[in-house]
Amino acid sequence: MSQLSLSLSSSDAASLLVRDVAGSYRPAEPAEVLQAALRVLAGQLRGSAMLSSPQVVRDFLRIKLGGLEHEVFAVIHLDAQHRVIEYVEMFRGTVCQTSVYPREIVKEALARNAAAMILVHNHPSGSAEPSRADEALTQRLKEALAMVDVRVVDHLIVAGPTVLSFAERGLL
Template structure:
């Protein structure tokens, strides 16, 4: 069924304008972005299929342009570009929030921000959020890629970047492509090594966040810092 075949009050656009965005389901909101379906498949069905393919909205938000390209109906550039643009807007909104107030006044925003940046990577990425004295975001930098161990993440480089940004504190972060956010012994050892190195230049490690699609773990909240 196409959108024009629905009763006027059931069409996503009219429903949004009349009742607000909160009244729409994830599929209806996504259908507004997609606008049209494919032959034999209405846009609402296409939106639901897309959500199913990525395990819901969280999984879809972590999908990259190449991931979307493999979905039937998204082989062209227009729809994919719009979805990727929405993802980038979400990143920028979260970044603004972290720049305007102390990061740990909103730990969920920190996790969401890091998920949007790192969770969908096919390989491990180690990053750091550099924070000022009020714990507001100065910058996010991806520092290392590949299998992350004490020998592949260089404390000297992390310290140099912290000094470059005149950071007072950092939040360490990396992703687990396996999908599990449980910290390994290597993660714990690396955290302690970096914490000791940064303490020498009076930079505090506030947390080490591990992310995967749809989930994130704070080592500070787990008492592992």
Template sequence: MSTSSFTSSLLVHDKAGRYVPATAEQILSEARRVIDLKIRRGAAFTSPGVVREYLGAKLAGYEHEVFAALFLDNRHRLLEYVELFRGTIDSASVYPREVVKEALKLNAAAVIFAHNHPSGHPEPSEADKTLTRRLKQALELVDVRTLDHVIVAGRTTISMAEGGLV
């Protein structure tokens, strides 16, 4: 959905204090803030539904690819959500070394990866599958478990773990 074709019945204050229709980006930004308030540091990610709701709210609506990770403790409680890499409309460069550094910095025991497909096509590409294997192998060397890799495409989310790909 492009922001230019979006009409909103939600109103926000402009700089002069007048009420004006909110843009799609303002609405999505506020949704991301609300999901952060709802699921705070220490919240347990014990069900696929909670993971999908959280990641769907965080990654839907971007017009470029974003690669993120949920870094978790040994009881799958949230340590930190980090948007690690930003890309173009159809790809993002991901560096396993940087992912491992972040996991060690946060003392994570487990991780759930996520990225969005702005195209709206949710199926994992061969590049997604290869990247997931590389990240999993790199993290295994430092005893961090890879639990899942979720792809967000609009309102649809795909779990690579549920598909047997993690």
């Protein structure tokens, strides 16, 4: 297992180094830097008392889903105070669609004793605009989850660096 460290070179330019189990250092690969950033953001997401910072959620999702070439539908399970219980990638699709099964979403929410959730998916096309299918799915999931007293707080669409919020758009 390697460990990411920050080191200053003689020219005072910051460079990221990875230390392996033997204690040797080497320059970090871009994928290792992204993984380290994801761990930090995931820790902030889980460690926050409440989702008082939508920016932390957006940053996490941009890194997690923004660069994928296929669609992923995920959920962020929340407790009654909107603290993060867990981020779960539920379904994987193709470049332009993914199948989402409300029954499975409800089962996962009940298994984690979630009181609320944020729905998330990406658009590899680069356009964050929700389709009619996205809007219809959101309503179906909202209704299915309401049957078991789980509130849908938002549905976010990640398209590269852009994150669109259904709640901010008045689509919830």
